[in-house]
Amino acid sequence: MRKEEADRILALLKSEGKRLTAKRALVYQVIQESESHLPAEEIYLRAKALNPNISLSTVYRTLNILKDLGLVRELHLDEEHHHYELVEGSAHYHMICSQCGKIEEFKSELVDKLAEELEKKYGFETKSIHIDFVGLCADCRNKT
Amino acid sequence: MRKEEADRILALLKSEGKRLTAKRALVYQVIQESESHLPAEEIYLRAKALNPNISLSTVYRTLNILKDLGLVRELHLDEEHHHYELVEGSAHYHMICSQCGKIEEFKSELVDKLAEELEKKYGFETKSIHIDFVGLCADCRNKT
């Protein structure tokens, strides 16, 4: 983790009377280093590979803290468990292949237009947006 | 339930070697008569009010059957349990108020445009779309 990143997290944690421990930093690092969203179990396994002493409870507790601090986002995709990813500058959404299970990300300015439309039409003030397109990815379409 | 509707469901169930029982019809009816999506527990309570003998297991089993038959859709909103709604002609999406919890529906042609964009750009073939905007509804904005 970069120094300024650690400092930012440390400041956020301190503002809530919490501490930055090695295990918390590890959970954050695992999420950060993954290319996309991970389920809690997978975060646990990857963290455990780096520090065998970490427990699943700690992973969950840390995820909730990071979520509350606004550093990590919890995704409710079409599955029974949640996925977690870093909250970063630019928002993105998901294309989920119902055949192979692959999840790809996309961005589109149409989404911002949609938010504007909801503001105008319903007076709704958007804070966050979840979009999942479920269907067939290009690979699976070609196979059939 | 209208006669042709019952016939349609009956045919679908029969094609899978299943029966149309009073309790299954009841679960379908509850979902149909509700204005929007309901959690399983709420479907159970409403069904129980009409037939006190129904059990939560039966509700869940029926929901899974209706889901498999394509009659009912399971929604994974930003909550710990699922919601269920009828699969009808026109798709719609959700605005969730993070303050009062109210969930409103919306439709927009921008969504179809987005699907087209994904098809062109990534070769993704869309089968279903889930969109949730989380934020403040007009009422809650006015209150603050």
Next chain:
DNA sequence: GTCTCTGCAAACTGTTTGCAGGTAC
């Protein structure tokens, strides 16, 4: 009469929590 349905209780999955010892500051 056969095969499906159903209620009940128990199991199961993902997640949270109480507690007692360990650790950061």
Next chain:
DNA sequence: GTACCTGCAAACAGTTTGCAGAGAC
């Protein structure tokens, strides 16, 4: 030294399932 942090096991919520009796056709 005083919080806060952590692992463990137990608890929890939502959902599924095995079984034996009830019901549909």
